Each structure stands twice: as structure tokens, then as C-alpha cells.
Amino acid sequence: MTDRFEQVVNLCKRRGFVYPSAEIYGGFRSAYDYGPVGVLLLKNVQEAWWRSMVQLRDDIVGLDASILSPPAIWEASGHLQNFTDPLVDCRNCKERYRLDQLDDPSTCPNCGKKDTFTEARQFNLMFKTYAGPVEGSGAEVYLRPETAQGMFVNFKNVLETSRKRPPFGIAQIGKSFRNEITPGNFIFRTREFVQMEMEYFVPPDEGVKWFEYWCDERFRWYTDLGIPAEQLRLRPHDADELSHYSTGTSDVEFLYPWGWGELEGIANRTDYDLTQHGNHSGERLEYFDQATNERYIPHVIEPAAGATRTMMAFLLAAYSEDEIEGEARTVLKLHPRLAPYKVAVLPLSKKDTLTPLAREVLRLLQPHMMCDYDETQSIGRRYRRQDEIGTPWCVTVDFDSLDDRAVTIRDRDTLAQVRVPIDSLANELRGRLEG
Numbered sequence: 001m002t003d004r005f006e007q008v009v010n011l012c013k014r015r016g017f018v019y020p021s022a023e024i025y026g027g028f029r030s031a032y033d034y035g036p037v038g039v040l041l042l043k044n045v046q047e048a049w050w051r052s053m054v055q056l057r058d059d060i061v062g063l064d065a066s067i068l069s070p071p072a073i074w075e076a077s078g079h080l081q082n083f084t085d086p087l088v089d090c091r092n093c094k095e096r097y098r099l100d101q102l103d104d105p106s107t108c109p110n111c112g113k114k115d116t117f118t119e120a121r122q123f124n125l126m127f128k129t130y131a132g133p134v135e136g137s138g139a140e141v142y143l144r145p146e147t148a149q150g151m152f153v154n155f156k157n158v159l160e161t162s163r164k165r166p167p168f169g170i171a172q173i174g175k176s177f178r179n180e181i182t183p184g185n186f187i188f189r190t191r192e193f194v195q196m197e198m199e200y201f202v203p204p205d206e207g208v209k210w211f212e213y214w215c216d217e218r219f220r221w222y223t224d225l226g227i228p229a230e231q232l233r234l235r236p237h238d239a240d241e242l243s244h245y246s247t248g249t250s251d252v253e254f255l256y257p258w259g260w261g262e263l264e265g266i267a268n269r270t271d272y273d274l275t276q277h278g279n280h281s282g283e284r285l286e287y288f289d290q291a292t293n294e295r296y297i298p299h300v301i302e303p304a305a306g307a308t309r310t311m312m313a314f315l316l317a318a319y320s321e322d323e324i325e326g327e328a329r330t331v332l333k334l335h336p337r338l339a340p341y342k343v344a345v346l347p348l349s350k351k352d353t354l355t356p357l358a359r360e361v362l363r364l365l366q367p368h369m370m371c372d373y374d375e376t377q378s379i380g381r382r383y384r385r386q387d388e389i390g391t392p393w394c395v396t397v398d399f400d401s402l403d404d405r406a407v408t409i410r411d412r413d414t415l416a417q418v419r420v421p422i423d424s425l426a427n428e429l430r431g432r433l434e435g
């Protein structure tokens with residue numbers, strides 16, 4: 001893998017974004033824990049998505065459905081039958097592969113032997129467990145492999161309680177689980193991950209129009225949050241790639257260090273899911289349009305993104321190295337909305353004389369935004385530390401501050417420094433954040 005990728009993975013560990021899971025026990029393959037700044041970044045990715053999908057719109061409402069779910073849901077959705085990957089084992093070295101991901105399906109990429117693969121078996125990716133004290137088929141439950149089904153099975157509840165009418169959407173953020181055969185590339189593909197999905201219910205003849213609308217909207221979301229457009233592309237799926245429920249899917253792809261890959265899928269799921277759940281449950285999952293006296297099963301357009309995968313793309317796009325006064329610096333040029341800390345309060349020296357005022361400034365800012373506070377090491381090293389975790393602004397409290405009650409704001413990207421009265425500091429930073 002490229003240097004850049006390794007540098008980002010190292011930075012994640014070193015600065016507390018992402019740790020390998022269960023490390024003190026030797027690690028738990030391809031599971032990850034999000035550290036003090038990682039949890040903030042991941043939360044901010046989710047908040048930015050929720051803001052654009054729910055907060056700034058009046059046609060989409062939220063939902064938080066359960067992760068544990070009965071087999072009936074997955075029977076109806078088609079996942080029990082179709083949510084499979086073709087699995088092959090190398091008889092020589094025992095490595096396991098997804099057949100559809102092999103460049104050459106007759107040669108093992110690990111040991112190089114030819115024609116050593118077993119027959120492909122369809123392997124279902126859903127995690128199964130048991131509810132209650134008795135293990136058995138009556139107690140079987142699944143961990144959801146996508147959040148989407150929670151929205152479909154609650155379609156009627158949401159329709160009745162929110163009084164929305166098509167076109168309208170239900171949005172959800174939450175963990176999903178897939179027993180991936182080949183997890184890897186850091187947090188790109190893991191067995192436990194966070195999804196951000198929205199099901200948009202539309203009149204049947206408006207499916208194509210809304211599919212195009214959501215492709216554009218979702219592409220723009222990434223560029224608005226700082227991923228350069230040339231590192232993104234929309235790629236329509238070929239017919240043989242489509243999921244069992246989709247008549248058309250386009251992926252928003254990102255240029256990862258190993259090449260183009262999926263960031264988000266936008267699918268036209270038609271009336272597949274509501275029809276299936278209607279037939280299996282006996283509930284009518286329809287909309288009755290009083291204006292036209294028509295009853296119909298809405299079609300669904302689904303933008304489905306991964307929060308953890310998106311977080312990695314934002315980190316890769318933001319990572320840069322430059323030089324200040326002959327000294328190399330690593331800087332994460334994260335959009336301020338995504339940055340774990342918006343501001344770091346740094347007293348110029350650790351002298352007791354500056355600490356009370358610096359702490360006063362910190363307390364003043366904390367109700368408005370996530371702040372860091374650091375009084376160890378030289379000011380230069382503390383700036384570098386904040387640059388590395390993407391903090392857009394540092395506020396320095398110096399000896400003049402004791403007299404003029406003003407502080408210096410230093411900008412991560414331009415390095416510009418401006419003096420601002422403490423009384424107007426919160427407003428100034430909030431303005432920058434909103435802008």
C-alpha cells in the first residue's frame with residue numbers, strides 16, 4: 001500500500017483516531033476502536049449527514065430501529081437467500097477468498113499455485129445469534145446487515161405518525177454487521193460498521209427523477225465538506241453488479257490509495273421492499289392519495305453511505321504535508337464542521353500567571369464548541385500537534401492578554417494570526433464555523 005495510506009493509518013493510532021481492537025490481547029482481526037479524537041470525527045461525520053438529510057429539510061424524518069431482528073424480516077427482504085458472497089479456499093495454503101474479487105480466478109494470490117481453489121460456495125454474510133437462554137431455531141435472531149429494513153418495516157408507523165406524504169424520506173444512522181470474507185484496508189471494510197441510510201418514498205412514476213436528484217445531492221455533500229471533486233466520481237453499476245432489490249444503482253466512488261472504490265451507493269429499490277414486507281406480513285404498505293383517490297406502493301430511492309468508511313475518505317483527502325519556516329509539518333485539512341476540536345486554547349507559557357485567564361477562555365468557549373486545552377511543551381510543538389489532528393483554530397493566551405484581555409487566533413491553513421478581544425472570541429469563532 002502507498003506511503004500516504006500508511007501515514008494516515010499511523011497518524012490514526014498515534015493521535016488517537018483509531019486503534020486496533022483488543023490490542024492488549026493481540027488484536028481482534030479487522031475490528032477497530034475509535035479513540036478520543038476519532039469518536040469526535042465519526043460523530044461529526046454523522047452530524048453533518050443528519051444536518052443535511054434531516055435538519056435542513058422538511059421532507060425527511062429520522063428513525064432509530066433495533067439492531068437485533070427476527071428472521072421474518074430477512075426472509076421477506078431476500079437477505080436470507082441472496083445476501084451471499086461466493087467463497088473459495090485455496091487447497092494448498094488454506095487462504096480464503098471472495099471469488100468475485102480475484103483478478104485471476106485460477107491462481108491463488110497468496111501461494112501462487114494454479115487450480116487449487118475449491119468449488120465456490122455461497123456464504124451468507126449475516127451474523128446469526130440467539131435471543132434468550134435457549135439456543136435453537138425458535139430463538140434465532142440476526143444482527144442487521146443494513147439499517148434499511150428498519151425503515152421499511154416502520155413505513156406504516158412513520159406514515160401515520162409523521163403525516164408525511166410522498167415524496168418523503170426516513171433517515172437512520174446506526175451500526176450494521178456483515179461477516180465479510182475479506183475485511184481489510186483499515187476501516188474501509190470491517191465486520192462492524194456505521195451506516196447512514198435514507199429511504200426516499202416517491203410516487204412510482206417519479207423514481208427515475210428522484211434517483212438522479214439524489215445522485216447529485218449526495219455527490220455535492222462530499223465536495224461541500226472538502227473532498228476535491230477530482231477525487232470523486234459517480235459510477236453506474238453494470239446489470240450483473242446490481243443487488244437483488246435494485247433496478248439501478250450508482251456508486252459515489254472515492255479515489256483511495258489503491259484505486260477507485262465505493263464510498264456510497266444510491267439505489268433505485270423500486271417497490272421491491274414494501275411489496276415483499278406487505279406480502280410477508282399481511283400489512284398493506286401503501287399510500288392512499290386522497291387528492292387523486294389512488295392507492296399505490298411507493299417506489300424507494302436509497303442513498304446508503306458508510307460513516308466509518310466516509311470518515312476514512314475524509315482523513316485521506318485531508319492529509320497533507322507542508323513546510324513552515326524550513327520545518328516539515330503534517331496537517332489534516334479537515335472541514336471545520338468535521339474537525340474533532342474546533343479550537344485549542346494554548347497559554348503561551350506554563351507560568352501560573354497565564355493559567356487562570358487561559359482556563360477562563362476555555363470555559364467561555366466550551367458551551368459553544370469542542371475545545372482542547374494544552375499547556376505542555378513549546379508553543380510551536382503544540383501548534384503542530386493541533387495541526388495533526390485537524391484543529392482549525394488555536395487561541396493563544398499571552399502576557400499581553402493579562403492587560404488588554406485580547407488573545408491571538410491562529411488559522412491552521414493560512415497560518416494567519418489575528419488579535420481578538422476575549423469578549424468577542426466566541427462570536428468570532430462561531431461565525432467562522434458557520435461560514
Ligand code: GAP
Pocket residue numbers: 145146147148178180187188189190191192193194195197262263264265302304305306307308309310
Ligand atoms: N442498504 C443498502 C446497502 O447497505 P451497501 O452498498 O451494501 O448498500 C452501503 O452499503 C454503504 O455502507 C457502502 O457504500 C459502504 O460505505 C458501507 N459499507 C458496506 N459494507 C461495509 C463494510 N463491511 N465496512 C465498512 N463500510 C461498509
